[in-house]
């Protein structure tokens with residue numbers, strides 16, 4: 128049996144060996160999911176809600192264990208990892224209310240009664256990346272289960288441990304066998320099989336735009352439903368009238384959270400030219416103060432990158448002679464470390480400015496006026512996230528409406544709340560996750576007309 132090893136990115140020590148699921152085992156899991164779905168969709172709404180709440184409770188009772196797995200297997204700082212495990216609990220709790228509120232509509236028509244039902248799609252395949260293994264798993268899993276689907280999750284090969292444990296907790300909480308299965312393995316084997324198999328009705332994919340295009344093409348062959356959450360190159364726009372101290376103090380966290388391995392990273396800071404010098408003076412100490420080190424320490428704000436290959440890729444965006452304005456620190460010795468790095472001034476065609484680096488590298492670019500800021504922010508194939516710093520409410524609203532992106536924060540950097548919709552414009556994705564409407568992405572509307580006249 129083929130196995131892969133999970134490596135601690137901070138120490139380079141082997142954490143676990145995990146068996147790779149084969150294509151044949153994937154097919155068998157899909158067959159189990161099809162059988163389980165017939166029973167799961169028939170579970171009474173209140174009972175399905177109760178099971179999801181029990182699942183949330185089981186996750187809550189294992190927050191420390193799950194966080195520990197993410198610290199060891201993905202290098203996430205422990206405070207962040209605890210929040211991520213808590214998010215799984217919260218997303219399950221939020222969608223546990225859905226089965227009893229999945230109301231259809233009654234539409235006035237002549238000659239009878241017309242009603243709609245939101246029917247589950249069937250089996251949902253969830254393909255998850257390595258950067259946020261727990262939250263991204265939960266964003267698909269919870270609403271899909273609430274809607275009466277069964278779910279097969281394929282975690283990223285490098286970070287399967289928390290998904291595997293969450294799968295065990297589902298069973299312990301009473302979620303029936305076959306309703307939620309976790310298949311660790313290769314994207315090109317397990318992921319591909321989920322895309323190709325006719326009994327999988329929907330794919331939810333989070334990952335690179337490159338692989339997302341292939342997934343979409345694969346789904347198109349069967350007109351399979353698909354939600355895509357892809358890359359980003361988001362702008363943090365700082366106007367001259369902003370609270371510059373706060374904007375500068377929070378910009379490092381917005382760019383370097385999860386060591387910049389964040390699709391929502393505000394990796395392009397755009398600053399109005401009249402305050403550029405002042406902003407850079409304020410940004411430098413904030414970047415140098417980022418605590419980079421042992422993910423197991425509660426004081427750590429930024430951990431290592433996921434792998435040596437990824438660190439090399441990130442470093443390639445900062446070649447010798449790159450315009451490094453200043454940078455923070457990173458430990459020596461084992462581990463895939465890279466220091467928080469600020470590039471300025473950058474050319475408009477510098478790959479560090481145009482491409483998703485997915486590491487702790489941020490560029491700073493000046494702009495003259497509001498129109499120029501919007502034009503720069505939109506000059507990218509992506510449109511996932513972004514921030515606007517200004518004290519002018521009218522400008523905040525104008526710019527928020529003009530920036531082509533799915534998730535914007537004004538005078539803050541928050542982007543993912545489970546109770547609000549999340550997803551991308553342009554090549555950042557297709558469809559929305561989370562929020563009150565997420566069940567729409569996991570159901571088909573059925574219209575039924577019942578004649579009342581002879």
Ligand code: TAP
Pocket residue numbers: 254255256257258259263281282283284285312313314315317318319322333334335336338339341342355356357358359389390483485511551555556
């Ligand atoms: P990918 O290489 O695209 O991998 C994502 C997932 O797809 C992994 O589980 C991978 O499996 C699987 N996969 C790879 N090839 C496949 C195929 N041919 N068929 C089916 N599945 C396949 O991305 P990544 O490097 O892990 O993640 C980084 C990217 O994700 C970044 O671009 C980031 O912006 C994006 N991202 C977006 C969001 C949102 S919400 N928009 C959130 C997080 C990350 P393996 O285990 O074999 O790699």
